[in-house]
Amino acid sequence: MSLELTIAIIVTVVGASTPILIAALGELVVEKSGVLNLGVEGMMLVGAITGFVVAFTTGNHYLAILLAAAAGVATSMIFGFLTLSLSANQTATGLALTIFGTGFSALAGQGYSARPVTLLGPLFPAELATHPIWRVLFGYSALVYFSLAMVFAVWWFLKKSRAGLILRAVGENDLSAHSIGYSVIGVRYAAVAFGGAMAGIAGACFPLLLTPQWAERMTAGRGWIAVALVVFASWKPFRLLAGAYLFGLVMTMELYAKASGGPLSAIPAELWSAMPYLATVVVLVLISIRRDASTNAPACLGRPFLPSN
C-alpha cells in the first residue's frame, strides 16, 4: 500500500469515527450521572437536519454546528422533562425520542433532499498540510479536533474535577448524594443537556463533514453504535476513542475492499456491513473482560430518582 493510500485511509477513518465519538462522549456523561438516554439516534437526526438547513441557508458552518447543538439540547430536554421531572421510564422514553427525532427530521427535511451544501474545510491553512504526513496531523476540520479535545476534557472532568465527582456520585448513589445535599435532578438535567448538545453536533457532522447533503435517516444507526460503545468501553473516555476509531477503521476497510476488488471483495456485502459492529463489540468485550468492568458501571443507571421524603 502506498503512503498516499495509507494516509487517505487514515483521514477517512478519522472522519467516519468522529460523529460516533462525539455522540458517545455525550452519552457517557449522561450515563455517568445515572441516566440512560436511548434517544441518541433521534437527537443526532435533529442535529443533522438543523445543521444542514442552517448551513444551506446561511452558508455559515460554525453557526450550523452551534444551532445543531442547541437543537440537540432542546430535544434532550423533552427526554429530561419526562424522565427526570415526571420519573417516566427511561428506556421507553429514549426509544420514543429516537422515533420522534427520525420523524421530525424527515418532516423538516422535506424539500431539502438532493440540495448540496459545502463541506466544512480543514481548520488549518492548506500550507501546513502540503506534505502527506502533515495531512495526518493538520488536514482535518475543526470538528475532528473538537472531538479529540472532548475526549480529554471529559476524562479530566470526570476524574479530576469536583463537579465531575459530584456527577459520578449522583450516578452511583442518588439517595446518598441527595442526603448530603446535592441536587440529583439538577445534575442529571445538566448531564442530559450536555448529551443532547453532543448528539446534535454529532448529527451535524453527517451533512457538514461526510456527505454534503440531507438524506432521511442519514445517521444510519450510528447513534445506537454510540450507546453500545459507551457500555463496551466500560464508561472510559479513552477506550471510547479506541472503540470509535476501530469502528471507523473496519467501516472504511469495507469501502476500500469493495473498490480495490482484491480477495477481500469476495466477502459478501452483508458480512462487510456487519463487520464494524462485530469487530468493535468483540474487541471491547475482550478489553473489558480483563479488568473488572462492572465496577465502573454507574450503579443507578436507568433508575428514576425517587427520594422518600
Next chain:
Amino acid sequence: MPNRLELSGITKQFPGVLANDNVSFAVKPGEIHALLGENGAGKSTLVKMIYGIMQPDSGEIRWNGEPVVVPNPKAARRLGIGMVFQHFSLFEALTVLENIALGMDAKIPSRELEARIREVMQTYGLALDPHRTVATLSVGERQRIEIVRALLLNPQLLIMDEPTSVLTPQEVEQLFTVLRQLASEGCSILYISHKLHEIKALCDTATILRGGKLVDTCDPKEETSRSMAEKMIGTGLKDIVKPAGRSFGEPKLVVNRLLTHRTGHFDVPVTDVSFTVRAGEILGIAGVAGNGQNALLDALSGEIRSEDREAITIDGKAIGHMDTTERRRHGLCAVPEERNGHAAVADFSLSDNSVLTARDRLGMVVMGLINSGAARTYTGKVIADFAVKALGPAATAGSLSGGNLQKYIMGREILQKPTVLVVSQPTWGVDAGAAAAIHQALVDLAAAGSAIVVISQDLDELRTLSDTLAVINMGRLSESRPVAEFSVDEIGLLMGGVHGAEAAA
C-alpha cells in the same frame, strides 16, 4: 462550664406515633453519654433533630449554653456536631478520599484533604488507605470513613447511632479506643447501642427512652445489664419459662448424611451432617460465622435440594428432594438469617409477605387467587401477638425497623404451627425485650410439640434456649448432646475445630 448540649422539652410527632415526648437531658463536655431504648423508642429521631435532619415540634436545644436552631446538617456541622449513621451513605464505586471530599462543606484541594485525612488517621490510629475503592472495604473500614469524615471537622459532639451492630469484637475494641481518646480531648459523645455490656464498658451516663419518653438517667457502671434492660422495657425482664421435667416425643426431623456442594467463592458447604430432633425438643447449632451455617439452613429449608431423598425425613417421610414450597406443605418452615431480601420482600406489604410463606399452610390461595382477607387477618394476628410496631398489615416490610421486622418474620412462621421450625440468628439486632419474647415463643412452640432447630452464634442464647446442642465447624456438625453436658470451654474448643476425643484428652 456550660453543658455541651442541653435538650429541654423536645417533642416530635409523626403521623400515628409520638416519637419523642417532652425529652430533656444534658451532655457535658468530654462525656460519653449513652442513649438507650427498645427498637422504636425514638432514639434515632432524637439525634436526627440534634443533627438538623428533622425539626422538633416543640422544645429547645442549647449548645454550649446558647439556645440554637439547627435547620439542617450543614448548620449542625458548623456548630461542631458530627454524626455517624446507622446505615452508611457511602458511594461504593468511589474511593475513600472521594467519598470524604463529597461530604465536606468546604472545597478543599484533594492533596490538602488527603494530608488532613492522614493526620486524623495518625492521631486516632485509624488505618485506612485513602485511595482504596469503598466497594473493596469491610464494614468496619467503611465505618472508619464515616468517623474520619466526622473528625475532620473537629467536632465538639460526636453522635453515633448503633455503630457496633455490624462490627466484629476486635473492631468494636478499636472503636472504643478512638472514642475514649476523643472524650479525653473534650469531645462529647452521644452513643446509641443495644449492647448493654458495651454501654457499661464505655459510657459515663445513660439516658433511657421508652415509647418516646425519657424514663431514667443513670450511671451504667452502677447498673447491671439486666436492670438497664428492665428500665428500657418498663417491666421486669421475664426469664424464659421452660416447663419442668419435659420429655421429648417421637423423632420429627431426621437428617442423615446430608451434604451440599460448593457454589461460590465464600461459600462453605456442609458435609455428612446427621442429627435427630424429637417432638418438643430445641436443638441449638453453635458455630463461628461462615462455617456452613448458611448452607445448612438452605439445605434444610429446601433452597438447596438434596440428591438423596432420604437425607431429610419428617415424621418418617422422605423430603430431601422437595423444594421449599413442598417442604412447607409437609410442615417444615424456615427463617434465614438475612431479613431484608431473603426472609421478606422490602417493597411488599406485610400482608403480601405473609402470603409468600403461609399461603399453603393457611389456605390463603384459593384456586390460584389470593384470599387477601385471610392474609390480612393472619398478618394482623402476627402483629398483635408479637407486639410488632407497624402501622398495620398494609405497611411495607421495608418501613419496619430491623428488630420489628424480625419479630414479624418469627411470628409469621411460629403462628403457622410448623411440625419443624429451622431458624437462623432469631434475635440478631433485636433489643432485650423483643429477644425475650421471641425466645419464649420458640419455647412455647416446642412445648406444643414441634421440633425446633436454632442456628446461632450467640452462645448465651443457645444455652438458655436449647435442650440439645451441636457445634458446626468447617461444614461438619458435631454429635448432639444435652446442653447441660457441655461446658463453655468445650463448646469453644468444638467451635475452633477440636473434636470429641481430642477435646476430652
